[in-house]
Amino acid sequence: MDAKHPKAHIIGDVLIQNSKFRGVDGVKTRFDVVVIGSGPAGSSAAWEAAVNGVETLLLEEHERVGIPPHCAGILYDPDFQKLNFQLPENVIQTRVKAARIHVSDAATLEWRAPFTIVDRPRLDQYLADMAVKSGVELWTNTYARRVERCNGKVYVEALQRKSVKKIEALGVVAADGYKSQIRRSLGLPTKLELASCLQYEVDPSPLEDDDVMEIYIGGEYAPGGYAWIIPVSESSARIGLGVRGVKRGPKHYLDELTKRRCPEFKILKTMGHCVPLSGPLSKTFDDNVLFAGDAAGQVIPSSGAGITPSIACGRIAGSVIAHAVKSGAVASKHLSVYEKEWKKMLGRKFEATLRLKNLLDTLSTEEVEAIKEALKEVDASTLIREGRTLNLAFRILLKKPSLAKFLPIVYKVKKHGIF
Ligand SMILES: Cc1cc2nc3c(=O)[nH]c(=O)nc-3n(C[C@H](O)[C@H](O)[C@H](O)COP(=O)(O)OP(=O)(O)OC[C@H]3O[C@@H](n4cnc5c(N)ncnc54)[C@H](O)[C@@H]3O)c2cc1C
Numbered sequence: 001m002d003a004k005h006p007k008a009h010i011i012g013d014v015l016i017q018n019s020k021f022r023g024v025d026g027v028k029t030r031f032d033v034v035v036i037g038s039g040p041a042g043s044s045a046a047w048e049a050a051v052n053g054v055e056t057l058l059l060e061e062h063e064r065v066g067i068p069p070h071c072a073g074i075l076y077d078p079d080f081q082k083l084n085f086q087l088p089e090n091v092i093q094t095r096v097k098a099a100r101i102h103v104s105d106a107a108t109l110e111w112r113a114p115f116t117i118v119d120r121p122r123l124d125q126y127l128a129d130m131a132v133k134s135g136v137e138l139w140t141n142t143y144a145r146r147v148e149r150c151n152g153k154v155y156v157e158a159l160q161r162k163s164v165k166k167i168e169a170l171g172v173v174a175a176d177g178y179k180s181q182i183r184r185s186l187g188l189p190t191k192l193e194l195a196s197c198l199q200y201e202v203d204p205s206p207l208e209d210d211d212v213m214e215i216y217i218g219g220e221y222a223p224g225g226y227a228w229i230i231p232v233s234e235s236s237a238r239i240g241l242g243v244r245g246v247k248r249g250p251k252h253y254l255d256e257l258t259k260r261r262c263p264e265f266k267i268l269k270t271m272g273h274c275v276p277l278s279g280p281l282s283k284t285f286d287d288n289v290l291f292a293g294d295a296a297g298q299v300i301p302s303s304g305a306g307i308t309p310s311i312a313c314g315r316i317a318g319s320v321i322a323h324a325v326k327s328g329a330v331a332s333k334h335l336s337v338y339e340k341e342w343k344k345m346l347g348r349k350f351e352a353t354l355r356l357k358n359l360l361d362t363l364s365t366e367e368v369e370a371i372k373e374a375l376k377e378v379d380a381s382t383l384i385r386e387g388r389t390l391n392l393a394f395r396i397l398l399k400k401p402s403l404a405k406f407l408p409i410v411y412k413v414k415k416h417g418i419f
Helices: 040-051 077-083 120-133 181-185 250-261 307-327 332-361 365-377 380-385 389-399 401-416
Strands: 008-011 014-017 033-036 056-059 074-076 092-103 107-118 137-139 142-150 153-160 163-169 171-174 194-203 212-217 226-231 237-243 266-276 289-291
Touching: 033 040, 033 153, 033 163, 033 307, 040 056, 040 120, 040 171, 040 307, 056 120, 056 142, 074 077, 074 307, 077 107, 077 307, 092 226, 092 365, 107 120, 107 212, 107 365, 107 380, 120 137, 120 307, 142 181, 153 171, 171 181, 171 307, 181 289, 194 250, 226 250, 237 250, 289 307, 289 332, 307 332, 332 401, 365 389, 365 401, 380 389, 389 401
Parallel strands: 033 056, 033 171, 056 137, 092 212, 171 289
Antiparallel strands: 008 014, 014 137, 074 107, 092 107, 142 153, 153 163, 194 237, 194 266, 212 226, 226 237
């Protein structure tokens, strides 16, 4: 293992570092750690691994990091700040001070909370750039299709344009998104509950206030999910939604909302993708391999927020795999510390928000109506603003005692946050 990182250089779209282990084409084929996927989880893992002194290769199937984008770019500031990570100015598109939440036609609540809206491609590119500056070798246009383990080592088979590369390593971080080909290739559970999302960037922005985002909850807007309109600039906004369990795809619902909220608009960009909402996998480590980000289901189930958890878990994965490789202890039992660490940081939040999401899924029509009735009668915005969510919960409960099942979870979610 060479803890020092020789100066990197770029050949075509493949960033190469000097090394003695090279294949017939002169490209290095042996690393300490291979990270698969250059989203927030992968680049954070690679960055952390390199900082911890191991030779790290980062693979990305697309030509450019962060492209195509698939995100609204909302960061909930209180959670993101826990990462101690200063966002560069060019990544920040705007800041939002509140969310105006439309609950069907029953009520509009204002939740005053600070959010930062980021340009996802730029965020991903910044993280990958920091990884490369720390010594990571980045290969774009490289699709990892299989991982095999043999005699304590791990081999990644990857397609680079038309040629097949076989890379040897001691550890792998699979941060290859919700579809995770690596999970599949290792025969690990692949079933995650997904929300199908679609988003348009529109011009002009339909928002009255450019520092308030809008959220739409209710079956008529986005069954099994929610819709959002967020400011991007003075003249544009992102309008999108995620749905589950519907016959009609997200386009039907998004077009309805778009017609309603921005009748005269131009679509600047369209993006569609899925987000896993079933909470983290029951096991996020295996011999030589750690899973991070969407590949591990590390997304807040009540909101679909995955950027902050991906960076947090990616960093932990990078640090754990680096230490494991350095000490030659890469078996599953040694890597289990990864799961302990991310659970210490985020376990309770994942648990509370998953329970909330699952309970919301069980709401009967009568219970939904009772909630709407209660919201019509109380000044919910003021109660939320004053932090009196339990008071609000009790008022709703008076309307429908069966909703008492929510009380313990309301308390937990209040403590850990919903986004
Ligand atoms: C429409 C939408 C809006 C969202 N909005 C928000 C939001 O506002 N705030 C928020 O916090 N979260 C949001 N999310 C969730 C968030 O985008 C994800 O949770 C986050 O991107 C997860 O990061 P990741 O690094 O795990 O995976 P990804 O960002 O999916 O990155 C995976 C990377 O791996 C690459 N890859 C995949 N397979 C391979 C392979 N076999 N070989 C090589 N490379 C591979 C992909 O090209 C990709 O670059 C949203 C999701 C969607 C779908």
